[in-house]
Amino acid sequence: MTAQGGNLDLADVFAYIDEHRDAFIDQLIDYVRRPSISAHGVGIAEVAEYIAGVMQEIGLNTRVIPTAGWPMVLGERMDRPGAPTVLLYGHYDVQPPDPLEEWVTPPFEPSIRDGRLYARGVGDNKGQHLAQILALKSLLAVRGELPCNVKVLLEGEEEVGSPHMPAFIQEHRDEVMADLVITSDGPVDESGRSRILFGVRGVLSFELRARGANRDLHSGNFGGVAPNPIWTLVHLLATMKNAQGEVTIEGFYDDVLPLTPLEQEALAKLPIDEEAVKASLGIAEFDEPRERGYFERLAAWPTFTINGFHGGYGGPGSKTVLPHEAVVKCDVRLVEAQKADDIFAKIEAHVRKHAPNVEVIRQGSMEPSKTPLDSPYAEPIRRGVALGQGEEPLLVPALGGSLPDYVFTKILGIPAFGVPYANPDESNHAPNENLELERFIKGIKTGAAMLTALGQM
Amino acid sequence: MTAQGGNLDLADVFAYIDEHRDAFIDQLIDYVRRPSISAHGVGIAEVAEYIAGVMQEIGLNTRVIPTAGWPMVLGERMDRPGAPTVLLYGHYDVQPPDPLEEWVTPPFEPSIRDGRLYARGVGDNKGQHLAQILALKSLLAVRGELPCNVKVLLEGEEEVGSPHMPAFIQEHRDEVMADLVITSDGPVDESGRSRILFGVRGVLSFELRARGANRDLHSGNFGGVAPNPIWTLVHLLATMKNAQGEVTIEGFYDDVLPLTPLEQEALAKLPIDEEAVKASLGIAEFDEPRERGYFERLAAWPTFTINGFHGGYGGPGSKTVLPHEAVVKCDVRLVEAQKADDIFAKIEAHVRKHAPNVEVIRQGSMEPSKTPLDSPYAEPIRRGVALGQGEEPLLVPALGGSLPDYVFTKILGIPAFGVPYANPDESNHAPNENLELERFIKGIKTGAAMLTALGQM
Numbered sequence: 039m040t041a042q043g044g045n046l047d048l049a050d051v052f053a054y055i056d057e058h059r060d061a062f063i064d065q066l067i068d069y070v071r072r073p074s075i076s077a078h079g080v081g082i083a084e085v086a087e088y089i090a091g092v093m094q095e096i097g098l099n100t101r102v103i104p105t106a107g108w109p110m111v112l113g114e115r116m117d118r119p120g121a122p123t124v125l126l127y128g129h130y131d132v133q134p135p136d137p138l139e140e141w142v143t144p145p146f147e148p149s150i151r152d153g154r155l156y157a158r159g160v161g162d163n164k165g166q167h168l169a170q171i172l173a174l175k176s177l178l179a180v181r182g183e184l185p186c187n188v189k190v191l192l193e194g195e196e197e198v199g200s201p202h203m204p205a206f207i208q209e210h211r212d213e214v215m216a217d218l219v220i221t222s223d224g225p226v227d228e229s230g231r232s233r234i235l236f237g238v239r240g241v242l243s244f245e246l247r248a249r250g251a252n253r254d255l256h257s258g259n260f261g262g263v264a265p266n267p268i269w270t271l272v273h274l275l276a277t278m279k280n281a282q283g284e285v286t287i288e289g290f291y292d293d294v295l296p297l298t299p300l301e302q303e304a305l306a307k308l309p310i311d312e313e314a315v316k317a318s319l320g321i322a323e324f325d326e327p328r329e330r331g332y333f334e335r336l337a338a339w340p341t342f343t344i345n346g347f348h349g350g351y352g353g354p355g356s357k358t359v360l361p362h363e364a365v366v367k368c369d370v371r372l373v374e375a376q377k378a379d380d381i382f383a384k385i386e387a388h389v390r391k392h393a394p395n396v397e398v399i400r401q402g403s404m405e406p407s408k409t410p411l412d413s414p415y416a417e418p419i420r421r422g423v424a425l426g427q428g429e430e431p432l433l434v435p436a437l438g439g440s441l442p443d444y445v446f447t448k449i450l451g452i453p454a455f456g457v458p459y460a461n462p463d464e465s466n467h468a469p470n471e472n473l474e475l476e477r478f479i480k481g482i483k484t485g486a487a488m489l490t491a492l493g494q495m
Numbered sequence: 496m497t498a499q500g501g502n503l504d505l506a507d508v509f510a511y512i513d514e515h516r517d518a519f520i521d522q523l524i525d526y527v528r529r530p531s532i533s534a535h536g537v538g539i540a541e542v543a544e545y546i547a548g549v550m551q552e553i554g555l556n557t558r559v560i561p562t563a564g565w566p567m568v569l570g571e572r573m574d575r576p577g578a579p580t581v582l583l584y585g586h587y588d589v590q591p592p593d594p595l596e597e598w599v600t601p602p603f604e605p606s607i608r609d610g611r612l613y614a615r616g617v618g619d620n621k622g623q624h625l626a627q628i629l630a631l632k633s634l635l636a637v638r639g640e641l642p643c644n645v646k647v648l649l650e651g652e653e654e655v656g657s658p659h660m661p662a663f664i665q666e667h668r669d670e671v672m673a674d675l676v677i678t679s680d681g682p683v684d685e686s687g688r689s690r691i692l693f694g695v696r697g698v699l700s701f702e703l704r705a706r707g708a709n710r711d712l713h714s715g716n717f718g719g720v721a722p723n724p725i726w727t728l729v730h731l732l733a734t735m736k737n738a739q740g741e742v743t744i745e746g747f748y749d750d751v752l753p754l755t756p757l758e759q760e761a762l763a764k765l766p767i768d769e770e771a772v773k774a775s776l777g778i779a780e781f782d783e784p785r786e787r788g789y790f791e792r793l794a795a796w797p798t799f800t801i802n803g804f805h806g807g808y809g810g811p812g813s814k815t816v817l818p819h820e821a822v823v824k825c826d827v828r829l830v831e832a833q834k835a836d837d838i839f840a841k842i843e844a845h846v847r848k849h850a851p852n853v854e855v856i857r858q859g860s861m862e863p864s865k866t867p868l869d870s871p872y873a874e875p876i877r878r879g880v881a882l883g884q885g886e887e888p889l890l891v892p893a894l895g896g897s898l899p900d901y902v903f904t905k906i907l908g909i910p911a912f913g914v915p916y917a918n919p920d921e922s923n924h925a926p927n928e929n930l931e932l933e934r935f936i937k938g939i940k941t942g943a944a945m946l947t948a949l950g951q952m
Binding site (some may be wrong): 239260330346 | 796824895
């Protein structure tokens with residue numbers, strides 16, 4: 039394998055992109071100066087119409103489709119019967135810009151400094167899906183047609199948890215159906231190296247709530263008389279995960295799929311300096327179990343994290359109180375093929391058995407998503423990224439945090455690939471969000487190259 | 496045993512007390528209208544001088560003795576060489592009166608309603624030690640001398656934890672030394688029945704503090720990578736006390752003295768409606784271990800209460816955070832002959848063994864105090880209470896909360912008795928603190944009767 043795209047020849051398209059560099063950057067500036075803050079309900083509908091107009095203008099058959107929340111923008115161009123259909127997913131909403139006072143230049147007044155464009159949403163996600171759209175524009179300008187069938191789906195509620203995505207995908211199954219989906223979001227590898235993501239872990243959040251007496255009591259007069267809800271939760275939790283780091287909820291690991299040899303091989307190639315990570319976190323040792331490798335922790339195993347534990351006195355000094363209530367908030371990161379419903383049922387059964395008076399409250403969940411590294415679409419995508427980025431990408435099996443990729447892999451049943459274009463220090467969700475302009479241009483080239491490679495299948 | 500005082504004849508003294516009822520109540524009103532709030536440093540020095548003057552005037556040789564905090568008032572009258580010397584302990588400081596708006600009449604404008612005097616400090620503790628002083632005054636008025644030797648020690652910092660009592664008792668050992676100490680504080684039994692308290696449990700407060708990474712982390716990116724301080728504390732705590740309610744810290748129960756047959760007998764006589772207690776607390780079952788009796792829980796066993804557990808997210812909904820720090824606050828109630836230093840050393844050793852990175856921070860402690868039910872002074876005190884109160888008192892072995900009685904039993908090495916005079920609904924530490932005037936007058940009689948019975952030994 040080389041860092042080249044094999045028999046891909048995109049010299050003409052890449053030249054067009056380089057020639058139009060300034061116009062493309064102006065187009066990005068025009069897009070990111072328009073606020074579209076889903077959390078605050080600011081500007082979303084207007085920006086949906088705006089980006090739909092951009093897509094329509096370059097030749098996509100585009101609709102703005104209402105949902106129970108903010109609308110979806112769906113464009114398509116089905117030029118090549120028999121060729122693969124690629125769904126490009128992105129989101130046109132952005133994070134709130136607070137705290138405003140920490141921005142060097144205002145979040146919706148785009149500013150170029152040191153080769154980067156600073157603006158809210160420039161990396162997350164406007165610059166990245168605009169790169170895909172401009173890839174389509176460039177291919178159409180130079181070649182007169184697209185190398186494969188393309189659908190573009192832009193959501194307006196990703197930054198508030200994509201509440202209407204699963205229902206939308208189910209209801210519009212035929213309209214969005216494709217052979218694969220590519221999402222360009224988030225950053226390249228910490229090292230700056232480009233990468234292809236094959237999935238994410240799922241997540242299940244829940245709360246455990248224990249009650250003792252009907253009021254706080256004096257520990258001298260009622261300690262040992264009234265049950266202590268903190269002790270109740272301590273003893274319950276200790277039955278759910280042991281000190282060696284193993285989750286001891288019955289059946290918890292039943293559906294965990296072992297990593298494939300290909301995944302193990304890919305994880306082994308990911309760059310990591312474990313000592314540097316420890317130093318940066320200020321820890322002497324990684325969490326139990328100690329023998330696991332860094333990426334094995336994030337890809338191969340579900341986790342059970344206590345996000346918070348609160349009950350009783352928390353002020354300065356001491357207070358001899360026997361608290362009447364305590365609450366624990368937890369999340370479980372799910373790996374393939376665990377299912378949120380099944381794991382929650384197992385947690386509920388465990389609590390019912392060990393501490394029947396403790397209340398279990400289910401909160402949000404997302405299923406894990408995993409695309410095999412040997413998917414037939416993986417190789418053309420790799421070739422496209424290698425040519426567009428000018429380097430061999432890292433291949434990253436499903437690991438880390440959670441995104442709603444499962445709506446594609448589990449509801450549509452199609453492989454999902456992440457091809458991020460942003461710099462690792464894009465400061466998404468933070469002040470001074472930015473995108474390196476060179477990465478924006480490379481993103482346009484990468485989009486064109488991936489689609490061309492997929493069209494050659 | 497009858498509800499009478501045996502061969503005690505105090506008809507003349509009781510008649511004197513009844514005749515001076517109004518004057519005694521006026522004296523109490525004059526005392527409680529003077530604020531002496533140790534927590535706010537309001538009026539303490541003035542009230543120390545005031546009550547010292549009252550004591551001097553009735554014929555006690557009285558001094559106001561400075562400490563590193565507020566002064567002690569010490570009076571004595573040693574009329575009877577060879578007779579026992581009784582130390583009467585009380586405190587002239589009061590709780591802050593907040594919240595003021597909940598008082599029906601202002602806290603320092605004493606008001607009589609329905610046979611009760613309402614004022615801050617009337618029950619806790621001015622009315623109770625003034626009853627003892629007026630008992631001395633009545634005995635001197637009627638009999639011309641006291642039936643035994645008497646010392647009166649009034650503290651000005653009891654409501655802020657008696658920080659200077661141990662040092663004062665050690666430094667003034669000879670001046671305060673007596674054969675026994677009697678404290679009249681707190682209420683009679685919940686049922687309204689009078690009682691004699693033979694001690695209190697001790698207390699040891701401490702904090703456990705666990706740290707993970709140097710900052711809060713994303714649970715998807717760092718769960719299973721960085722240690723979770725909440726899990727660390729959960730697993731540590733689970734090794735310190737099991738779900739059956741047994742403390743599993745090595746050596747924790749080593750020094751626990753079993754209840755004596757007399758104590759078991761006394762506990763069995765204490766009135767309790769366990770179902771009514773459960774209903775009042777809103778609990779279905781008492782804490783583990785289930786088989787223990789109500790008073791056995793409070794008298795025979797040390798407890799290990801978690802007062803508070805705080806770490807990570809505690810707001811509404813969920814947050815997928817991996818917290819970097821968590822804190823647990825605890826108290827242990829100590830029974831005879833456990834020692835706070837020894838138990839803390841055992842806790843420290845346990846934590847060092849099971850979770851060496853968890854910090855253990857010692858907070859306040861008080862030793863337990865226990866006077867044998869068959870102390871030779873118990874019977875004369877019982878006779879005095881029976882005559883003064885007109886009913887047989889309950890005998891209460893050391894149980895419940897903690898008071899600094901150990902400065903008498905452990906530092907001076909003398910037996911300590913509690914003979915509370917206040918009604919169970921005195922609302923000490925709360926708005927509308929009050930004392931039933933009939934109990935105040937009975938307290939004066941009880942004081943006179945106890946000293947007379949002790950003088951007959």
